[in-house]
Structure formats: structure tokens, C-alpha cells
Amino acid sequence: MIYTCYEMIQDCRAGRPAGMAYFVSNYVPVVRKIAAHYAPADPGLIDRFMSAAVQSDLFRDAEPSPERWFLARLRQRVVGLIPQTVPEIEIDLETVAAALEPLTAVEKQAVWMETMWYSPGDAGAMLRMAHATVEKIRARASELVRGSANAWRQGILPENGLALGRAAAAASGKECLSPKAFLDVLDGRNTWGDRDGLEKHVTSCWHCVDHFCRMAEVIELLRGIRPLTEAEAEPYHRMLGAQAAKPSGWKRLFGG
Numbered sequence: 001m002i003y004t005c006y007e008m009i010q011d012c013r014a015g016r017p018a019g020m021a022y023f024v025s026n027y028v029p030v031v032r033k034i035a036a037h038y039a040p041a042d043p044g045l046i047d048r049f050m051s052a053a054v055q056s057d058l059f060r061d062a063e064p065s066p067e068r069w070f071l072a073r074l075r076q077r078v079v080g081l082i083p084q085t086v087p088e089i090e091i092d093l094e095t096v097a098a099a100l101e102p103l104t105a106v107e108k109q110a111v112w113m114e115t116m117w118y119s120p121g122d123a124g125a126m127l128r129m130a131h132a133t134v135e136k137i138r139a140r141a142s143e144l145v146r147g148s149a150n151a152w153r154q155g156i157l158p159e160n161g162l163a164l165g166r167a168a169a170a171a172s173g174k175e176c177l178s179p180k181a182f183l184d185v186l187d188g189r190n191t192w193g194d195r196d197g198l199e200k201h202v203t204s205c206w207h208c209v210d211h212f213c214r215m216a217e218v219i220e221l222l223r224g225i226r227p228l229t230e231a232e233a234e235p236y237h238r239m240l241g242a243q244a245a246k247p248s249g250w251k252r253l254f255g256g
Contacts, residue, residue: 087159093167099148115161168210
């Protein structure tokens with residue numbers, strides 16, 4: 001018997017302990033990786049997320065082939081629990097959008113990854129471009145922002161990263177693309193030019209730039225992930241009231 005992400009979501013929605021047990025073993029490793037990247041100095045983030053997970057809309061639906069879509073939603077829930085500090089110099093999404101208007105969709109993605117605290121090398125790996133190319137794009141973007149903002153300093157984009165990400169995520173519109181459209185590009189089924197208007201829309205929509213970068217991030221987050229051992233999972237099972245025992249033969253999402 002193969003136990004899928006779709007079935008896990010259905011079981012979690014129904015409050016069945018087996019679904020939550022599978023969620024703990026296979027998805028807490030991703031939560032840990034997200035927390036380590038975005039909030040390494042916040043040891044309580046994972047527990048806050050786990051306490052809120054059951055009451056949230058994390059399990060509200062299950063799309064076809066939902067693993068990465070579900071993980072993108074999970075990522076948003078974890079990052080959404082990080083307290084937002086006020087940077088020395090604030091900059092809003094409207095100012096960034098106006099400054100970076102000359103850039104292409106791909107260039108904007110390379111810059112946006114900086115607001116997500118990824119180095120040129122890491123961003124290049126996720127976006128399939130050279131480290132040096134990302135650096136050049138970001139250098140140009142820095143000058144564009146510097147020329148448009150009332151105040152500026154090096155690192156202004158990552159310092160405002162949480163606020164910019166939350167503003168972009170909230171700025172969805174009727175024309176915004178589905179997660180499937182982004183995955184088609186990331187999986188090589190389509191290029192930006194394969195669909196009429198796709199690149200044009202993404203170039204002018206920071207919600208979709210952010211969404212695409214988050215989908216690319218999810219693919220990277222899965223690399224090297226392994227399920228928790230029973231001992232590692234036990235504290236979370238107790239926290240959620242989920243049974244630790246799982247039927248033999250269940251498929252583990254990350255393999256190995």
C-alpha cells in the first residue's frame with residue numbers, strides 16, 4: 001500500500017492521527033530546514049509552527065500531484081510566524097517595483113532571491129544561471145534601487161526581505177499564474193516564451209515573481225532531506241496527539 005501526500009492531507013483534515021504522524025516524520029525535516037535558513041536564532045519557531053499547524057488551513061485542500069504545492073504552502077506558514085523587525089532603512093514593494101521595472105522576469109527573480117537571503121551561488125543553482133550572472137544582475141539592481149529610494153544602503157533588500165515577501169504574497173490578482181504553470185517551467189515542460197503572455201505577466205507582477213521563487217526554493221529544500229527517525233519524531237507525535245506507528249509499506253516522501 002502506497003500512502004500519498006494527497007491521502008495524508010485528507011487524513012489530517014479529518015483529524016486522523018495516522019495523517020499527522022506521517023506529516024511529522026516526512027515534513028518536519030523540511031520545516032527544520034526552512035527555520036534554519038530564515039530564523040536560525042529563533043529556537044521556538046518549529047514548536048510554534050507545530051502548535052499552529054493543526055488549527056491552520058495548511059491542510060485545506062489537496063491538488064493533483066500536491067507535494068510541492070503543499071510544501072510551498074507549508075513554507076509560507078513557517079516564514080509567516082517569524083517576527084518582523086524594523087530595519088534601519090525601510091523600503092516598500094512599490095518603490096522596489098518602480099526601481100526594478102527595467103529588468104526582465106528572470107533578472108527580477110535573481111534579485112528577489114536576495115530578499116529571501118540566498119547568496120548568488122545558491123540563487124543561481126535554483127534559477128539555473130551562473131553565479132557571476134546573478135552577481136552582475138544584483139549589482140545593477142542595487143544601483144537602480146539606490147537611484148530611486150529616498151535613502152539607501154548596501155543590503156537594503158535582504159534587510160526588508162520579510163516585509164517585501166509578505167507584501168508580494170498579498171498582492172495576487174486575477175491574472176496571476178497557477179503553481180502548475182511555474183512547475184512546468186521549473187520541470188522543463190515549458191519555457192517562459194511557450195505560453196502567450198506568461199513572461200509578460202510575470203515581468204510586471206511581483207506576486208508571481210515571488211511565487212515562482214518560492215516554488216524554485218521548495219525544489220531545493222527537498223535536496224538531501226530524510227524522514228525523522230522514530231526517536232526524533234516522538235516529541236512531535238506527543239505534541240500533536242498523533243500515533244507513531246505506521247502501516248508497513250507506506251511510501252516515504254523523500255525516500256531512503
